[in-house]
Amino acid sequence: MSKIPVTVITGFLGAGKTSLLNHLISSYPNKKFAVIENEFGEVNIDSELVANVKNENIFELSNGCICCSLNDELYVVLKNLIQSNHQFNHLLIETTGIADPGSILASFITDPFIKKEFELDAVICLVDAENAFNLLEKETVLTKQIAISDQILINKTDAAGREKTGAIKTEIEKINKFARIEECVFAKPANKNLLDSFSYDPAKVFQFVLGLEANSNTANKTTHKIESMCYTSSTPMDQMKLGMWLDAFLKFNQDSIYRIKGILFLKGINKxxxxxxVHTQIQATVGKVWEEGELKENKIVIIGKNLNKKVIERNLDELLIK
Known part of the structure; x- marks a missing residue:
């Protein structure tokens, strides 16, 4: 049985997350969605879509989709969805506007039950073009939402105007220069392929990391102090040392390291x-076999706040087989 793809929608209060959610539901008529809403108590789903209530936590929508509230642990909600026997082939999760989506993402890369049934597709962040500058100065969670996302939609560009929209786009690129950025009005982007991009797929991670080498030394510090670095080495790493270092590094820096992606060349492993x-949670997936004559390299991208690049590079160097 194939896994169910999961798209997480994030963004600060009022950015247009629910408008995007409704837009996606109507734009993909062939998909049977299950929707999890953090703020379901406000009945965010268009009332016209609600057909009936299956139980106190699950609404059935007129197009055959279902919606439920995240009023329990994510594991419990997902288990209830699976056991409900409702047929769905894509899961949409709208996070609360004041939440860092990292904890939700972490569940999908570490929990055995969740990993068996679901596969992360992408994180889409809505940014309010008109109010983003003021919010970025006051709300650090918005910076995290932007930094951790794969696709960023700059919404309400009609109200913000060309100059302000361009300025906030430049600021977003400083925070996250790796995400796909698109402008839109009423949370309706021109791009019709928001879903099924599978940014978390190992092949996509491989492409992502390969595309960063040319930019690895590009300075991208902002007033928000979000930075990225790319570490490379053609010397194999010690698997046990790397695991111990990553565990300690992420736990010690859990408030400042937002995301790590990498391709590893480990001693004794031919793949x-x-x-x-995401934050303190780590996922390692076996990729393709190293071909004979192919250059084997470690390539690790770290995205976070106030990165001490020299110290991190020195630490990673110590993990190499001497």
């Missing part, structure tokens, strides 16, 4: 290992 982490 590349695809590394991903």
């Amino acid at each position: 590349r290992i695809i590394l991903q982490s």
Whole structure:
């Protein structure tokens, strides 16, 4: 049985997350969605879509989709969805506007039950073009939402105007220069392929990391102090040392390291290992076999706040087989 793709929608209060959610539901008529809403108590789903209530936590929508509230642990909600026997082939999760989506993402890369049934597709962040500058100065969670996302939609560009929209786009690129950025009005982007991009797929991570080498030394500090770095080495790493270092590094820096992606060349393993982490949670996936004559390299991208690049590079150097 194929896994169910999961798209997480994030963004600060009022950015247009629910408008995007409704837009996606109507734009993909062939998909049977299950929707999890953090703020379901406000009945965010268009009332016209609600057909009946299956139980106190699950609404059935007129197009055959279902919606439920995240009023329990994510594991419990997902288990109830699976056991409900409702047929759905894509899960949409709208996070609360004041939440860092990292904890939700972490569940999908570490929990055995969730990993068996679901596969992360992408994180889409809505940014209010008119109010984003003021929010970025006051709300650090918005910076995290932007930094951790794969796709960013700059919404309400009609109200913000060309000059302000361009300025906030430049600021977003400083925070996250790796995401796909698109402008829109009423949370309706021109791009019709928001879903099924599978940014978390090992092959996509491989492409992502390969595309960063040319930009690895590009300075991208902002007033928000979000930075990225790319570490490379053609010397194999010690698997046990790397695991211990990553565990300690992420736990010690859990408030400042937002995301890690990498391709690992480990001693004694003839396949590349695809590394991903969100906050303190780590996922390692076995990738393609290293071909004979192929250059084997470690390539690790770290995205976070106030990165001490020299110290991190020195630490990673110590993990190499001497």
